[in-house]
Amino acid sequence: MGYAIRTEHLRKVYPGSKGGSAALEDLTLDIPDGRVYGVIGRNGAGKTTFVRIAATQLERTSGSATVLGHDVATEERAIRTRIACVPQESRPLYFLNVEEVVYLYLKLRGLDPAESRARTRDALDQLSLTEFRRRSVARLSGGLRRRVLCAMVLASDAEILFLDEPTTGLDPIARREVWEAIRRAIRERRTILLTTHYLDEAEALSTRLALFERGRLVLEGTPDDLRARVRYPYRVTIFGAYPLEELQSYGRVSPIEGGSLVFARENESRELARMALEKGLRVSLGPVSLEDIFLEVVGKAIDDETPAPEVEA
């Protein structure tokens, strides 16, 4: 297994930032090739800064970063022929139609017209956009526009695809169509760096994940690695009344409507589930979700906009 992206002590301070605070601090990360690598974090966590440095759109302040073995600071040209990017908040040119967006992007990258046409047809088909192919971008919903941009880069010949919040604004069905297209890209052994606010999306698609908070890497690994690193890797949901003091002896308790949610270690969670069943209560037991992990590590939900407390790397 090789690495698509590697960083060492990567740091970014934007010119003119207040007090010289870093948007990205001491990031050392190895991203394997041929997989989906998820980057999650709240707004301002440093996800987009990292993507933009790796996609050669933004200068780094210090440290190093290589993409496919090439330095992002000195070998941009070698990198750019092998990458494609859907930037956060990007929109397709509104005067083009759907087919033109994809086809002209491929021609812009230097692909010949016949290949561009064939790839465009496939990509539109994969993302269920064929019926909209002649429709002007100006007449598309926000979600469809994002889908067109995804089709555009997925149709390319790039080895690494940077998808920065690609499914924002998409309905659940459209999101799953994008997921399917991403999975197909993986079968072609391409690397995808995916940043997302949707933790279910990150979990469903990513082989490995990095959790960013306040410009720092807080957790990194496979979803199972991440679970193993938290204090309580299992969640027990109990429907019905159960003495709170007893529950607290098993782990961390959160009240939910009609019952309690308990985060516990494996043995304790099994024991608690057994006890609850013996009391005739309805119980569900499973590993914690990525959302639970995020909440435990960061101390805030991913969509919480307030500053988080200091976290340990």
Added chain:
Amino acid sequence: MSERNRLRSLLTLVQLNGLIPIRTQPLYLVNLVASPLSFLFFIWIVSKGADLAYGVVGGMVLTMLSVGTGLQSDLTHYRHDLKFQDIVVASPVEAPVYVAGLALSELVYSLPALAVFAILFVYYGFATVTSSVVLVGALLLVWSFATAFAFTLSTYFQDVRETWMFSPIFSLVLTVLPPVYYPIGYLPGWAQIAARFSPTTYAAELVQGAVGLQPLTFSTATIDWVVLVAFTAALFVIAAFKARWKDP
């Protein structure tokens, strides 16, 4: 990227930013004819037709400069509102190809205006081999420095509204105040000196001289070409070192 692929990218940009928008909204073509023809009309009224020939030369220079102001707006809009420049940066397309492609696409918009002025140029009996060569050369240099200037500025703008503020100033300083639409002798002495800071003064002087509107000695023509080429080269050097293709 091979030369063939560079050419393909360039032509794709012309199609993408020139031909397709015009197909969608043909009124774009009228837009670039409107300003130079308005000036021409004004000059015709005020001079009772006597200085109309200057208006023809000035109209061509203004049309080429309009390519620069149009490019400036498009580049800023694509960079900030659509993030299209970021998409292009993370692709094999290089900055000079991107800028040249968009600058050529802007030229497509100006073709009707250029056609109108070319007809008037022939109508006034200006079209000799020498004057045509001088005209094309001078206009190409105006187009080139306007492109380099527009690209550099656009990479510093934070919003497309800043370009709306800047474009009229750009036109005022480069086409209205300098003697593009009239002979330099119409200006008072101090203004003639100030006009020498504008590269369009040299372009207009060359064309006005080549078509016989103004006397132009060999040495003056040489100085005009040298200044115009040097100014254009300087703007390209500034663009190469100061324009932000990759954000700082």
